[in-house]
Amino acid sequence: EMAKLTQLLDNEAFRAYATYATIVLLKMMLMSLITAYFRVTRKAFVNPEDAASLGKGESAKKYLRTDQDVERVRRGHLNDLENIVPFLGIGLLYALSGPDLSTALMHFRIFAGARILHTFAYLIPLPQPSRGLSWAIGYAVTVSMAYKVLKTAWYL
Amino acid sequence: EMAKLTQLLDNEAFRAYATYATIVLLKMMLMSLITAYFRVTRKAFVNPEDAASLGKGESAKKYLRTDQDVERVRRGHLNDLENIVPFLGIGLLYALSGPDLSTALMHFRIFAGARILHTFAYLIPLPQPSRGLSWAIGYAVTVSMAYKVLKTAWYL
Amino acid sequence: EMAKLTQLLDNEAFRAYATYATIVLLKMMLMSLITAYFRVTRKAFVNPEDAASLGKGESAKKYLRTDQDVERVRRGHLNDLENIVPFLGIGLLYALSGPDLSTALMHFRIFAGARILHTFAYLIPLPQPSRGLSWAIGYAVTVSMAYKVLKTAWYL
Numbered sequence: 335e336m337a338k339l340t341q342l343l344d345n346e347a348f349r350a351y352a353t354y355a356t357i358v359l360l361k362m363m364l365m366s367l368i369t370a371y372f373r374v375t376r377k378a379f380v381n382p383e384d385a386a387s388l389g390k391g392e393s394a395k396k397y398l399r400t401d402q403d404v405e406r407v408r409r410g411h412l413n414d415l416e417n418i419v420p421f422l423g424i425g426l427l428y429a430l431s432g433p434d435l436s437t438a439l440m441h442f443r444i445f446a447g448a449r450i451l452h453t454f455a456y457l458i459p460l461p462q463p464s465r466g467l468s469w470a471i472g473y474a475v476t477v478s479m480a481y482k483v484l485k486t487a488w489y490l
Numbered sequence: 491e492m493a494k495l496t497q498l499l500d501n502e503a504f505r506a507y508a509t510y511a512t513i514v515l516l517k518m519m520l521m522s523l524i525t526a527y528f529r530v531t532r533k534a535f536v537n538p539e540d541a542a543s544l545g546k547g548e549s550a551k552k553y554l555r556t557d558q559d560v561e562r563v564r565r566g567h568l569n570d571l572e573n574i575v576p577f578l579g580i581g582l583l584y585a586l587s588g589p590d591l592s593t594a595l596m597h598f599r600i601f602a603g604a605r606i607l608h609t610f611a612y613l614i615p616l617p618q619p620s621r622g623l624s625w626a627i628g629y630a631v632t633v634s635m636a637y638k639v640l641k642t643a644w645y646l
Numbered sequence: 647e648m649a650k651l652t653q654l655l656d657n658e659a660f661r662a663y664a665t666y667a668t669i670v671l672l673k674m675m676l677m678s679l680i681t682a683y684f685r686v687t688r689k690a691f692v693n694p695e696d697a698a699s700l701g702k703g704e705s706a707k708k709y710l711r712t713d714q715d716v717e718r719v720r721r722g723h724l725n726d727l728e729n730i731v732p733f734l735g736i737g738l739l740y741a742l743s744g745p746d747l748s749t750a751l752m753h754f755r756i757f758a759g760a761r762i763l764h765t766f767a768y769l770i771p772l773p774q775p776s777r778g779l780s781w782a783i784g785y786a787v788t789v790s791m792a793y794k795v796l797k798t799a800w801y802l
Contacts, residue, residue, distance in 0.1 A: 342742050343799050352739045352799035356792050359732040363785065366728060380721065383774050409536065415571060415727060416522060420515045422735045423578045427508045430498050462539050473519065480512050487499050487508035565692065571727060572678060576671040579734045583664045586654050618695050629675065636668050643655050643664035 347438040351429035354442035358418050358449055365411035368457070369404060376401040410456040414449070417469070420476050421445055428479040431486040441475050448472040503594040507585035510598035514574050514605055521567035524613070525560060532557040566612040570605065573625070576632050577601055584635040587642040597631050604628040659750040663741035666754035670730050670761055677723035680769070681716060688713040722768040726761070729781070732788050733757055740791040743798040753787050760784040 342348050372378070378401030379385040385397040425445075429438065448471040455465035498504050528534070534557030535541040541553040581601075585594065604627040611621035654660050684690070690713030691697040697709040737757075741750065760783040767777035 343744075346801055349799040349801035352742075352795055353801050355735055356739065356795050356799075359735050360789070360792055362728075363732050363788065366781075366785070381718075381771065381777075383771050383777070387774065406537075411728065412568075412724075415731065416518075416567065419571065419575060419578070419731060420519050422731070423511055423515050426582075426738075427512060430508075432499075459537065459539050462543065465537075465539070469522075473522070476519065477516070480516055483508055483512050487505040487512075489502055489505035489509050562693075568724075572674075572723065575727065575731060575734070576675050579667055579671050582738075583668060586664075588655075615693065615695050618699065621693075621695070625678075629678070632675065633672070636672055639664055639668050643661040643668075645658055645661035645665050 345429075346435050347433055348429045350435070350439050350442050351425055354446045355422055355425060358421065358446050361450060361453065362411070362414040362418050365407060365414060365453075369407045369411065372401065372404045372407055376403055378404050406459070407457065410453055413452070413456070413469070417449065417472055417476070420480075421472070424476055424480045424483060427483045427487065431483055433482060441479055445472050445475045448475070501585075502591050503589055504585045506591070506595050506598050507581055510602045511578055511581060514570075514577065514602050517606060517609065518567070518570040518574050521563060521570060521609075525563045525567065528557065528560045528563055532559060534560050562615070563613065566609055569608070569612070569625070573605065573628055573632070576636075577628070580632055580636045580639060583639045583643065587639050589638060597635055601628050601631045604631070657741075658747050659745055660741045662747070662751050662754055663737055666758045667734055667737060670733065670758050673762060673765065674723070674726040674730050677719060677726060677765075681719045681723065684713065684716045684719055688715055690716050718771070719769065722765055725764070725768070725781070729761065729784055729788070732792075733784070736788055736792045736795060739795045739799065743795050745794060753791055757784050757787045760787070 343352065373384075377388060377397045378399050379397050380400075382394070382398060385394045388394055388397050425442070428441070433441075448468045452465060452468040452472065454460065455468055459465070499508065529540075533544060533553045534555050535553050536556075538550070538554060541550045544550055544553050581598070584597070589597075604624045608621060608624040608628065610616065611624055615621065655664065685696075689700060689709045690711050691709050692712075694706070694710060697706045700706055700709050737754070740753070745753075760780045764777060764780040764784065766772065767780055771777070
């Protein structure tokens with residue numbers, strides 16, 4: 335049954351989904367590293383046990399603080415979760431709904447590009463409407479895939 | 491192999507999963523729009539570049555504030571993430587575990603109904619235990635599906 | 647087609663994925679119950695309608711407050727979301743990419759173990775680097791699975 339199972343990855347639209355889903359998830363995971371980087375360089379921690387390495391008792395307490403750069407990365411990370419989770423679920427079902435390969439590729443490429451742009455727009459930050467627009471494009475692509483899924487699978 | 495691939499969507503329990511998963515994900519995505527709506531109408535932003543359109547320098551700073559309605563929608567959104575992510579993963583595996591169609595439909599319908607109720611209970615807000623109960627029903631449905639998945643797939 | 651569909655769960659690597667994915671999702675869901683437990687015992691609520699059962703008007707307002715234990719559980723929950731969502735998506739694709747059964751089991755077991763350890767490290771809390779290390783191990787396992795997925799499925 336191994337051959338049957340891996341046939342999913344013989345399908346080009348599914349392979350494209352696998353590739354782009356993995357890329358956007360790795361991009362989202364990168365946000366954890368960027369948060370950690372800013373926490374260490376800005377010396378801004380939230381857990382006492384994390385600040386403990388920088389000093390003892392009262393002297394460590396001053397590192398328990400919020401930092402604007404850290405908070406900005408965390409907002410970007412949460413926005414990724416809010417938008418990449420729908421892409422993961424709807425995109426998987428879309429890839430299984432028998433889309434045109436070229437149409438599927440267009441959806442996946444635009445979504446991934448929009449989310450990468452969104453990250454740069456958030457972290458640099460770029461003036462609006464850069465972030466708003468890149469967010470809206472990823473959102474619209476997900477809604478378009480959802481429409482195809484519902485049209486193909488509809489069973490209430 | 492396209493025919494083999496799309497056979498997943500020939501299965502009625504899987505089609506029901508695809509339909510309900512897409513519906514709850516679209517409902518979750520709606521929270522982003524509601525948040526944006528309240529941020530704009532309440533003039534309550536968190537990023538300086540977002541408030542910049544409302545004024546320059548000091549006059550824009552007064553719009554960098556938290557608003558109770560915005561925060562309420564954001565809590566509803568996070569609660570969706572915490573509960574819809576388990577449904578997505580466990581529900582997919584459940585749909586692949588060969589459930590009775592009518593049992594599967596019952597699980598999916600109750601989950602989707604409970605999460606939609608939860609959103610109304612959170613945003614209006616309705617007095618407790620409306621929100622608590624709708625949360626608990628969705629939670630129990632997910633645990634019930636997890637039990638079926640573990641019974642069918644168990645391989646540690 | 648039911649037979650074809652459930653063939654996914656005939657594959658041992660896929661069954662292992664189903665088992666471990668369900669376990670880590672149930673573990674994540676447990677965080678909601680722990681949060682609720684601390685909110686009730688610490689009398690620390692965020693929604694006025696939740697505090698209403700403890701008193702009326704002004705007397706209920708004093709229970710609208712943040713509590714360090716509640717916040718700690720919530721950070722653990724969010725960290726789960728940030729790390730278990732990538733495992734869900736990448737792990738599913740990895741299980742479909744035809745991995746060695748023993749290699750796949752090793753990945754899933756280490757990930758699940760690391761995330762359970764992470765929860766204990768966060769909630770007790772254990773001194774660092776316990777939490778940092780368990781986080782990093784789960785992260786590395788996910789990156790390793792992502793590498794296999796991209797090598798097998800690559801289609802840009």
